[in-house]
Amino acid sequence: SIPETQKGIVFYHHNDELKYETIKVPQPKSNELLVKVLYSGVCHTDYHVYKGDWTEIKYKFDPYLIGGHEGAGIVVGIGSQVNGWKVGDLAGIKWLQSSCQTCEHCETGEESSCSDAELSGATHNGSFQQYATTDAVQAAKLTPPEELPIWGKEKFNEYMAKVSPILCGGLTVYKALKASNLKPNQWCLITGCSGGLGSLATQYAKAMGYRVIGIDSGDDKKQFFKSLGGEVFIDFKKTKDIVKEIQEATKGGPHAVINLATSSESISLSTKYTRTNGTIVLVGLPAGAVVKSDVFDHVIKSLKIVGSYVGNRADTREALEFFNRGLVKSEIKTVGLSQLSEVFKDMEAGKIVGRVVLDTSL
Numbered sequence: 001s002i003p004e005t006q007k008g009i010v011f012y013h014h015n016d017e018l019k020y021e022t023i024k025v026p027q028p029k030s031n032e033l034l035v036k037v038l039y040s041g042v043c044h045t046d047y048h049v050y051k052g053d054w055t056e057i058k059y060k061f062d063p064y065l066i067g068g069h070e071g072a073g074i075v076v077g078i079g080s081q082v083n084g085w086k087v088g089d090l091a092g093i094k095w096l097q098s099s100c101q102t103c104e105h106c107e108t109g110e111e112s113s114c115s116d117a118e119l120s121g122a123t124h125n126g127s128f129q130q131y132a133t134t135d136a137v138q139a140a141k142l143t144p145p146e147e148l149p150i151w152g153k154e155k156f157n158e159y160m161a162k163v164s165p166i167l168c169g170g171l172t173v174y175k176a177l178k179a180s181n182l183k184p185n186q187w188c189l190i191t192g193c194s195g196g197l198g199s200l201a202t203q204y205a206k207a208m209g210y211r212v213i214g215i216d217s218g219d220d221k222k223q224f225f226k227s228l229g230g231e232v233f234i235d236f237k238k239t240k241d242i243v244k245e246i247q248e249a250t251k252g253g254p255h256a257v258i259n260l261a262t263s264s265e266s267i268s269l270s271t272k273y274t275r276t277n278g279t280i281v282l283v284g285l286p287a288g289a290v291v292k293s294d295v296f297d298h299v300i301k302s303l304k305i306v307g308s309y310v311g312n313r314a315d316t317r318e319a320l321e322f323f324n325r326g327l328v329k330s331e332i333k334t335v336g337l338s339q340l341s342e343v344f345k346d347m348e349a350g351k352i353v354g355r356v357v358l359d360t361s362l
């Protein structure tokens, strides 16, 4: 049975105290599922939202906001207009909470570009609570682990915890790698390669047949990156001539760069070391970031700069399949929901290796 109240992490203004409170369990609207959230990954996006870094979004405080958009849980309630879901199904809550289904972008499967999209943890209360509502069309179908050869029923909790970062991190980097137009055996450079998205990007890139060079900092992050199959690690705090070092290691620069680091300068820097005819993919969204590219160089080298924003439902299904097949492992540390503010502090300090996932029961 569904309780009337639950625990959640709420904040009333950007940068305000994060409060672990007893709040009402929400009611699903006619198009929504009610999901009992078991685990939710903490994405750097949640921290940007909390700080109010992105002034372009119309955040919804009613009166508070609940973050979280990597929620993995069990369907416990279904709105009257919902098709294709039943109580007991496993569902994932994504950043793209819902889209209008009728505009040009939705029509062509580019629903993340829908101007009426609702966003989990920003315009709609997200997965940092024990029960959350989510639009049934955009919710991700999760496969029960007992149906997967390499998982199995006894690993239910582990599966749910580890699948959660795929719902934003995995999906986003998988789509970004597609947008890079890389061919097998080409060099893929990943900035922030040992962070949440970076640890997944390293593995998806490898699984897709690319050679991976990563930039991040610290010996723990270097070791971690190598354990994921990364070939060359550049420590941005130790390197004297980063452009030269990258170009030497890749014999002319990477064929594509996936910019994940939450650093504006590192994005502009990527235009300097990318190989001639290469593609620079923008994913990370540091506050107020601008990419500066030297036009002469840009033209002569025929560089392409492209943005990539989460992914559509097919990208979600495909990203989940890589995970279900064991081609991509989700490297996580699990802590209680009540610990979110400590997680944000570590994130700000760049201390997190891989992804932190919150257990909503703690």
Ligand code: 8ID
Pocket: 042, 043, 044, 045, 046, 048, 168, 169, 172, 191, 192, 193, 194, 195, 196, 197, 198, 215, 216, 217, 236, 260, 261, 262, 263, 266, 282, 283, 284, 285, 286, 308, 309, 310, 347, 350, 352, 354
């Ligand atoms: O759809 C999208 N475009 C999308 C989806 C999901 C997340 C975009 N994002 C954005 C987030 O909002 C955030 O801005 O991607 C960015 C990365 O998210 P994350 O992976 O969740 O962040 P993290 O775990 O904190 O990792 C960031 C890493 O960057 C490193 C840090 O050491 C950390 O490991 N880093 C920094 I800070 N400066 C760097 C630099 N100059 C750097 N790595 C290389 N060079």
Ligand code: ZN
Pocket: 043, 044, 045, 046, 069, 095, 168, 169
């Ligand atoms: Zn995210």
